Amino acid sequence: MKSIGTIGMILHHKGVAVWSVPLNATVYDAIGILAEKNIGALPVVDGGRLVGIFSERDYTRKVALEGRSSRDTRVREIVSAPVISITPQHSIEDAMRLMSEKHIRHLPVLEGDKMVGMISIGDLVTWIISAQNSTIDQMEAYIAGR
Numbered sequence: 001m002k003s004i005g006t007i008g009m010i011l012h013h014k015g016v017a018v019w020s021v022p023l024n025a026t027v028y029d030a031i032g033i034l035a036e037k038n039i040g041a042l043p044v045v046d047g048g049r050l051v052g053i054f055s056e057r058d059y060t061r062k063v064a065l066e067g068r069s070s071r072d073t074r075v076r077e078i079v080s081a082p083v084i085s086i087t088p089q090h091s092i093e094d095a096m097r098l099m100s101e102k103h104i105r106h107l108p109v110l111e112g113d114k115m116v117g118m119i120s121i122g123d124l125v126t127w128i129i130s131a132q133n134s135t136i137d138q139m140e141a142y143i144a145g146r
Contacts, residue, residue: 107120
C-alpha cells in the first residue's frame with residue numbers, strides 16, 4: 001500500500017490544540033469538557049506528564065454501568081493506562097494498524113515525553129477520504145488531458 005501521509009501531516013492540517021484533564025478531576029468535570037469541546041477522549045495528566053486517557057467508553061463502562069456517580073468518582077479511579085501513543089513521524093497506516101489492534105479510537109501524539117497533539121479514528125478517515133478524492137481528481141484531469 002502506498003503511504004498516504006504521516007501523523008504530523010494530519011496535525012499540521014487539523015491543528016495541535018489538545019485539552020486535558022488532571023487525575024484528581026471528577027468524572028463529571030471530564031464529561032463536561034468532552035461535551036463542551038465535542039470530543040470523545042481526553043489525555044489525563046499529572047504534574048504535566050501524560051499518565052492515561054479518559055474516554056466516553058471509560059465513562060459508560062466504569063461509571064454508568066457500575067452505578068457509580070460521576071460527581072463522586074475521580075478520573076484517577078477509572079483512567080485507561082498505560083497510554084498507547086504514536087509520534088508525528090509515524091505513517092497514517094501505522095496509526096490505523098495500532099488503533100485496530102488495540103481497539104482504541106484516540107491516540108496521543110508524542111515527541112519524546114511531550115504531547116504535541118491527539119488524533120482520532122475520525123481524523124484518519126477524513127484524511128484518507130481527502131487523499132482518495134485528490135487522487136481521483138488527478139486521474140480525471142490526466143484522462144481528460146488537463
